[in-house]
Amino acid sequence: MKLKAPQFKHILISPLNWGLGHASRLIPIINELLKEGHQCYIAGEQPSISVIQQAFPKLTYIILENLSIQLSNSNHQLLKLASQLPQFIQSIKRDKKIVKNLVNELDLDCIISDNRYGFRHDFIPSVLLTHQTNIMTGKLLNWSKPIVQFFLKQWINQFDACWIPDIDTQPTISGKLSSKILHPNTFRIGITSRLSIVQHEAKVSKELQNPDVLIILSGPEPQRSILEDLIVKRYINRQLRVVVLRAQPNKKKLIKNGSITFLPHCNSSSYLHLLNNSKQIVCRSGYSTLMDLAYVNRQAILIPTPGQYEQEYLAEHMRKNFHFVTVNQREIPSSPLLSFHADSNQRSFFQVPKNFHLPPLPLKK
Structure with missing residues (x-):
């Protein structure tokens, strides 16, 4: 019997440029895709891209103009973030244009976006990676939560799948943040820590x-x-x-x-x-x-x-x-x-499953 040839894909992956965490948690996902034989292309801004580049120096990288969001230096972020809402909308429109140009250039079969709602395509299977399907608005903005959740659901359902980097067992790591299922094709994929691809500790100075x-x-x-x-x-x-x-x-x-x-x-x-x-x-x-x-x-x-x-x-x-x-x-x-105490931070009882599994990629539309 003749075996069917594996269907290797060209996959575009992009992290949100909000700190380095969105990039680092993509590392085990990229590692698994490469082991399966897929071709991965990474698009994003510095310094996030440097984190992935350090782990996978031979991949192809598309460096984008930095449109990162800034926080306030005060204890309140509401006004600062609200003032950058036009920039956020602009970034979504820009991402859609970038993806449109890259689809033909790279002959893409799939897109994986970490919290970038514009990084998707109508005719290419697109996955959103997020741990926030239930947005925390704080007490002052509690009245706005139904509105925020409405738009969040619309954005998430423009993708073909939603992957949540968290465990199935209770209590989960994200808690209420991922308690709402907004997409019918939602998967909890486990802990996506960059440490999971490490074979042994380094010898350090x-x-x-x-x-x-x-x-x-x-x-x-x-x-x-x-x-x-x-x-x-x-x-x-x-x-x-x-x-x-x-x-x-x-x-x-x-x-x-x-x-x-x-x-x-x-x-x-x-x-x-x-x-x-x-x-x-x-x-x-x-x-x-x-x-x-x-x-x-x-x-x-x-x-x-x-x-x-x-x-x-x-x-x-x-x-x-x-x-x-x-x-x-x-x-x-x-x-x-x-105040430091030598025994103040011993091994935790934080016993959670360490397994990470990659769901099936969405089928070509």
Whole structure:
């Protein structure tokens, strides 16, 4: 009997340029697609693309003009984000034009978009990767939630499938954020941590070995830098070995300031070493970071980005369900929770399934 030849596809993949997490969580998906023999093309802005490029240097990359969203430097993001709504609409229109041009140029068979609602095509099977099917609007905007959910459902259903990077068992990592099923072709695909493709920990330099405290910075500016300044002032005069992972993949230089080592970025195997061997971890409650912590069974002290309702919810969700510790950003200078104790962050009971599975790609229309 003659076996049917495998149907290899040309797949366009694009992460949202909102911090580095949207790019890093695509890495296991790209890895699986490559193992299946598909050809992957990556489109997006810097610095997100650098994260994927570090893992897969031989792929084809389409670098787009940066239209990243900026946060406010205050504790409230509503007005700042509202002022950028025209830019958000513009980015969706721009993405549609980019995809239209790339479809014929690359002979595409499928598109995978991480939270980019314009990165799809009417005649090419398109997948949306998102952990937010139930948007957190905060108390002030609670009246607007039905309107937001209406438009979100319209946007999601323009795709042919919705993949949720989360587990099936309760409690899930995303909690209420992914509790609504808005698309009939929805799959929970498990934990998509970039650590899942790592075979073993890297051998790291002396400055990075077994730190007392690992600080993981993430997210858009200026809040990334604000957290860095606050956290460095808290630890600068302490007799502790501190590593600050700065989320700046386009910078290369490691910097020392007393007992604090500033690392611009690191590959996945070095990141695995830091997560496994740091006595205490302090980070934002960004979703991709939480997936990384779940993968290595570690707890952390979470500092949600002020005014970012998703992170504020996730921090509280982790506290209630997985015994994480949370600190408000304005409390950093004085919070006793940031006082280091050698046994304050041991292996977590955060026992969740680590398996990740790639659903079938949507069929050609």
